[in-house]
Amino acid sequence: MQAMDKIIEIRNLSFDYPDGHQGLKNVDLNVYPGENVAVIGPNGAGKSTLLLHLNSILRGNSTVKICGLVVAEKNLKEIRKRVGLVFQDPEDQLFSLNVFDDVAFGPINMGYSESEVRQRVVRALEWVGMGGYEQRSPHHLSVGEKKRIAIATVLSLAPEVLVIDEPTSNLDPRSKWSLIELLKQLPMTKIIATHDLELVRALCGRTVVMDEGKIVVDGNTEDILEDVSLLKAHGLAH
Amino acid sequence: MKHSFIDEYSDLDSFIHRLDPRTKLIASLAFIVAVVLTPASNWRVFAFYFCIIVALLVLSKLPPIYVLKRSLVIFPFVLMIAIFIPFFKEGEVAGSYNIWMWQVSVTYSGLLILANVVAKAWLCILGLILLSSTTKLADLLKGFKQLGVPQVMILILSFMYRYIFVLVDEVMRMQQARDSRNFGGNRLHQLKTIGNMVGTLFIRSYERGERIYAAMLARGFDGQVRTLHKLSFRQADAYFGAVFCLMLISPCVIWW
Numbered sequence: 001m002q003a004m005d006k007i008i009e010i011r012n013l014s015f016d017y018p019d020g021h022q023g024l025k026n027v028d029l030n031v032y033p034g035e036n037v038a039v040i041g042p043n044g045a046g047k048s049t050l051l052l053h054l055n056s057i058l059r060g061n062s063t064v065k066i067c068g069l070v071v072a073e074k075n076l077k078e079i080r081k082r083v084g085l086v087f088q089d090p091e092d093q094l095f096s097l098n099v100f101d102d103v104a105f106g107p108i109n110m111g112y113s114e115s116e117v118r119q120r121v122v123r124a125l126e127w128v129g130m131g132g133y134e135q136r137s138p139h140h141l142s143v144g145e146k147k148r149i150a151i152a153t154v155l156s157l158a159p160e161v162l163v164i165d166e167p168t169s170n171l172d173p174r175s176k177w178s179l180i181e182l183l184k185q186l187p188m189t190k191i192i193a194t195h196d197l198e199l200v201r202a203l204c205g206r207t208v209v210m211d212e213g214k215i216v217v218d219g220n221t222e223d224i225l226e227d228v229s230l231l232k233a234h235g236l237a238h
Numbered sequence: 239m240k241h242s243f244i245d246e247y248s249d250l251d252s253f254i255h256r257l258d259p260r261t262k263l264i265a266s267l268a269f270i271v272a273v274v275l276t277p278a279s280n281w282r283v284f285a286f287y288f289c290i291i292v293a294l295l296v297l298s299k300l301p302p303i304y305v306l307k308r309s310l311v312i313f314p315f316v317l318m319i320a321i322f323i324p325f326f327k328e329g330e331v332a333g334s335y336n337i338w339m340w341q342v343s344v345t346y347s348g349l350l351i352l353a354n355v356v357a358k359a360w361l362c363i364l365g366l367i368l369l370s371s372t373t374k375l376a377d378l379l380k381g382f383k384q385l386g387v388p389q390v391m392i393l394i395l396s397f398m399y400r401y402i403f404v405l406v407d408e409v410m411r412m413q414q415a416r417d418s419r420n421f422g423g424n425r426l427h428q429l430k431t432i433g434n435m436v437g438t439l440f441i442r443s444y445e446r447g448e449r450i451y452a453a454m455l456a457r458g459f460d461g462q463v464r465t466l467h468k469l470s471f472r473q474a475d476a477y478f479g480a481v482f483c484l485m486l487i488s489p490c491v492i493w494w
């Protein structure tokens with residue numbers, strides 16, 4: 001495929017944390033539209049650090065291109081509209097006093113009109129099966145509900161890429177599987193960082209294994225999940 | 239974990255609940271000012287204001303027991319400040335006691351002031367309970383904002399209310415973890431442990447702040463806070479405001 005087709009293009013990305021700890025080492029990653037990519041790896045492998053680059057929260061010393069746009073100050077708004085980043089802890093994602101304000105936060109920042117914002121909020125909440133929750137306060141919700149609304153807060157921006165950090169952490173099996181079903185319904189490109197291999201198998205055709213800030217393997221999910229010695233070597237099986 | 243919230247009964251539906259937050263804010267402020275400005279010996283006026291607030295509380299359908307319990311919270315603070323007034327105020331002596339080597343006396347005018355302070359504080363807190371239990375905090379903050387309170391203050395209050403319970407949960411989990419490892423030892427050791435907990439809590443909160451900020455950035459936050467305006471004055475607000483103000487002023491007319 002040509003370069004234009006790549007929805008995310010990362011070349012030789014390295015990133016050091018301010019304390020000198022290296023987060024990412026020479027990461028190359030191309031993602032094409034419609035793909036569901038799982039990023040797996042042990043704790044501290046650099047998964048979250050990588051995700052934060054996709055939305056330009058962190059910027060390493062390399063070119064990251066999103067939908068052909070170079071990550072730079074002038075493209076920030078456009079990039080953040082196209083890449084929706086959902087953080088691991090919904091308590092961080094949901095910072096407003098009610099669900100409506102949280103889901104509306106992105107669209108309002110993008111400068112949409114009031115009626116457009118309202119429409120987007122309603123649509124996003126319906127998409128995650130949380131219609132009618134507009135006036136509830138986040139601290140009264142269950143973890144599963146919080147996770148869904150956290151996803152709605154970026155769906156309201158109608159992103160082309162959905163980037164989710166640990167969507168199934170802290171969920172009981174029933175909530176987990178209903179969340180996986182929800183993610184399956186969403187048509188956009190998805191990049192999911194997780195330890196949950198059941199989620200990976202159910203949702204993602206392609207898997208990227210990371211360890212110590214590097215991409216170790218990048219390939220077909222089936223093949224990688226069959227390769228027990230590979231999984232063992234990177235703390236993903238025992 | 240479950241906590242009781244300031245706006246616990248703000249989900250109920252009543253005439254008072256439906257009023258615009260700004261109407262309620264201004265009415266509460268006016269009520270407090272009126273109560274505070276009432277001269278100490280004017281008991282009829284206090285009784286009158288008490289009737290007003292009770293009438294409004296009944297209208298608002300709040301559970302009376304809940305309101306009563308909430309309102310008692312103020313007393314320790316008021317008493318702590320005002321309890322000594324009867325002993326120091328000069329005037330006609332109501333009673334004189336010998337305590338060990340001191341002789342203390344209580345004066346009528348001092349007692350009057352004490353009663354007055356308690357009554358005023360109680361009326362004010364009833365007014366505030368009515369305000370905070372009939373208005374969702376989000377709406378209250380919107381009201382504040384449209385009345386010209388700086389955005390920074392609104393943000394701080396809103397984040398505080400959103401995260402205070404998250405923090406309380408964190409503290410409770412830390413306490414449980416500490417107790418399950420048999421918290422004990424001498425005083426110094428205990429103090430050290432508590433010091434560590436406070437430090438840990440600070441660092442965790444700081445890091446949470448960073449993550450929240452990142453989550454805001456990820457959704458296009460650029461330092462400008464924008465909100466949809468959706469508060470609207472209705473006719474009911476105008477009527478309520480007018481009637482309420484007339485009632486507040488009426489004692490001056492009737493009894494002076």
